[in-house]
Amino acid sequence: MSLMVQSGDAEQSPVGAVGWVTVSIPADGPGEVLLPVRGGSEAFAAWAEAPIARNTQVMVVERISARSVLVVPFPRQ
Secondary structure, eight states: OOOOOOOOGGGOOOTTOEEEEEEOBOTTSOEEEEEEETTEEEEEEEEOSSOBOTTOEEEEEEEEETTEEEEEEOOOO
């Protein structure tokens, strides 16, 4: 019997996903973002190099952990 974990949706990286800040991201700690995941939306703890206000559209540039991401503001067109 193999105990190897198969890669699937649960392992899908959020890098590149575009979402919205639901709790402002301060300079010295995490905020929260809502990201599209597995056909729905999920909240992630979010960090940024500079503060980002609530309701700002952002893009994930790095996955820090399973439930934490690094984001940057996403330019609106």
